[in-house]
Amino acid sequence: MAEGAIKLGGKKKKSTIMDMVKEILPDGGNLNACLTCGACSSGCPATGLEGMDARKFLRMAALGMDEEIMKSNWPWMCTMCQRCIYVCPMKIDIPQLIFNIRSRRPRDQRPKGIVASCDMAMKGETLSAMGTSVEDFQFVVEDVLGEYQEAQPEFADMEAPIDKKGAEFFLNQNSREPVTEPDEMVPLWKILHTAGVSWTYGSKAWAAENYCLFIADTENWKKMLHQQADMVHELGCKTYLNTE
Amino acid sequence: MKNIYEYYAKWIREGKLKPSSDWNKDLKVKFTLQDPCQIVRKSFGDAIAEDLRYALKACVGEENFIDMTPNKSNNYCCGGGGGFLQSGFKEQRLEYGRIKDSQIKETGATYCVAGCHNCHAQIHELSEHYEGHYQVVHFWTILCLALGILGPNERTYLGDDLKGVNVFHPESEM
Ligand code: SF4
């Protein structure tokens, strides 16, 4: 008996995906501490999709069922919303496990729509996932602003500045408004004007979209964050203000 | 790195913004609120969720705000996050959102304020797919409505019941 046990223990075990992820995460993401209580799965909207749930997925990872978990599309149906870790008694980081499994898929096999949006964002200086250029953004902002200054005289001296040095707030902007519904930018401008706030957009790096993060493309995601930080510093703004 | 929802509340508390809920005194239009996972649970916690509620109540009236259960840091994700909207798994995404749709329907609210674009798009689709026909709005729309500065062309997401309420410069309608 004892001999057998020693023999088994001495055999070199193949390193699983779960082992590798545990090495990356602080405290190994507590991935080994599961009590199988099911609190995660019972409060997760992704439970049942593809016949999978959070607890089962973690279990499969722990058992080294690497092929199955890499084949599964479930990691793209978990939104990494963190409700499971919020309710988990052992604070097991399932969302980070999912993120790392997303990042292990060859890039060309990750969902095309998200990949395309990340690629588009990385193509230009604005980081817009819809491909809005510096010039187009500037044009639409100035055009809409002019219209409203005229139509609503109470806002004749309202501003929507781009690259205003020393403004307190650097505002980001989702591409959806300038591209498809420019009038929807105006309410926020009016609020900022009424509150007497000093703010600016950047001509570059203004877009608020996070697709490179969703696609688990850490390298490009870091590049985006750097470009945003550079723009904020260049303008000397105190605060990066996320508008969503 | 800050989030604007904290500032809306701050500016109202400081008197820099003075929204009024009078427009809704007789109408009694009911509002609920989606706590975006990214802003609340994952970043700023219950404090910003309280700020959001404070600001929204100032705009629509305390009695016209109905919370979902559970809420704040314990809220369910709507299914619009993490790239789900662009992933191509539409059927699964709508199934994921079933809980959110039921939560909203249970409040009886006809408007759901969504603080992020992904939530906005997903909940809008849920409203149509599961035929709840509640409206999904950005907070800036409701704040401007309550400040009396929301023009006729800034009402894309308001339902017919509110298209003509408290209109700023109605003559500028396009
Ligand atoms: S809530 Fe935590 S401990 Fe309970 S089953 Fe899920 S991961 Fe395991």
Ligand code: SF4
């Ligand atoms: S992070 Fe994923 S597994 Fe956890 S509750 Fe959210 S959707 Fe479910």
